[in-house]
Amino acid sequence: MNERKLWKHAFRLTTPVMIGYLVMGTAFGIIIQTKGYSFVWAFAISLTVYSGSMQFVLAELLASASPLLHAALMTVAVQIRHVFYGLSLIDEYKKMSPLRRFCSIFGLTDETYSLQCSLKTPDGMDEGRLRFAVSVLDHSYWIAGCTAGALAGALIPFDFEGADFAMTALFVVIFVEQWQSFKGFKKRLPAMIGAVSAFVCLLIFGAERFIFPALAAATLALLALRPVLGGKEGADGTGN
Amino acid sequence: MGQGIERLGFTGSVVMIALVAAITLALRGAPFVLFGGRKSTPKFITYLGGVLPPAIIAALVVYCLRSTDFTASPYGLPGLISVAAVAAVHAWKKNTLLSILGGTVLYMTLIRVM
Numbered sequence: 001m002n003e004r005k006l007w008k009h010a011f012r013l014t015t016p017v018m019i020g021y022l023v024m025g026t027a028f029g030i031i032i033q034t035k036g037y038s039f040v041w042a043f044a045i046s047l048t049v050y051s052g053s054m055q056f057v058l059a060e061l062l063a064s065a066s067p068l069l070h071a072a073l074m075t076v077a078v079q080i081r082h083v084f085y086g087l088s089l090i091d092e093y094k095k096m097s098p099l100r101r102f103c104s105i106f107g108l109t110d111e112t113y114s115l116q117c118s119l120k121t122p123d124g125m126d127e128g129r130l131r132f133a134v135s136v137l138d139h140s141y142w143i144a145g146c147t148a149g150a151l152a153g154a155l156i157p158f159d160f161e162g163a164d165f166a167m168t169a170l171f172v173v174i175f176v177e178q179w180q181s182f183k184g185f186k187k188r189l190p191a192m193i194g195a196v197s198a199f200v201c202l203l204i205f206g207a208e209r210f211i212f213p214a215l216a217a218a219t220l221a222l223l224a225l226r227p228v229l230g231g232k233e234g235a236d237g238t239g240n
Numbered sequence: 241m242g243q244g245i246e247r248l249g250f251t252g253s254v255v256m257i258a259l260v261a262a263i264t265l266a267l268r269g270a271p272f273v274l275f276g277g278r279k280s281t282p283k284f285i286t287y288l289g290g291v292l293p294p295a296i297i298a299a300l301v302v303y304c305l306r307s308t309d310f311t312a313s314p315y316g317l318p319g320l321i322s323v324a325a326v327a328a329v330h331a332w333k334k335n336t337l338l339s340i341l342g343g344t345v346l347y348m349t350l351i352r353v354m
Contacts, residue, residue: 086271194295
């Protein structure tokens, strides 16, 4: 009963990601299938790689038979932003059993990270289990989308262009919620630093290269501001 | 397929997928391996854990809009209008599904009519 309640709650939390992942996954499935890879490949890739942006790059790498070194460098370039996500979840993920912990680290996509770092556990619910359920549900939507896309995507007559905006909307929603929960200039400063450093780095480095420098610059700026932001009361009150 | 493009064979494909998957997992797991094993997490990591999420989420919003072309019609307006609408509706109604579904439908409509 309690377990059912927990999964129901996790389903409610992950519904926005479900919409986005089914659409984006279907798009990937269609593409990988046009490169000569069946739904079995789409299933295997979405199970093991599990990354929206990287899987689209991987489809190109596979289709053009790129050298492995090139593939490795591309992966690092596209995925390195992920090294920042774990930093805010280390203590939260300690509350899990090793297997649940591994699955949740494995599944730390942009979208799952955004849910994990804004997650609030209802009273009487096990936080570790809830975080695991969120990770597993997100991953299953992605696998379902990718596999279905490769199987039947081309047969769907509806034009889905722009439906991936659901992911942008999810980030905007979480941004608004964080903004409203942080009162005062000091607590809102991290969000402003993130936005400004993203804009500046976008102008300097261009669309395909800016996210890692942007996150690195924001991290350095936040570390430099630690005496101001991380005062005795600061560090605990700024985030959850 | 079959247009003279030589994709990787079975083994080559498996190796490349495994490589990409392994690097992705390594990057996602790095902070946990570096800082998670100790009894108490270093203080600067705890501090970053508090202040990084809002910075990352703000950067991810920009990341989603990164390919927007502001120099040619429709000047990125569908994206900007939809983002503003999502923010406004969410600040007003605080209903996640409504904000996301409404914003997505609005965006899909705008890119077709603008």
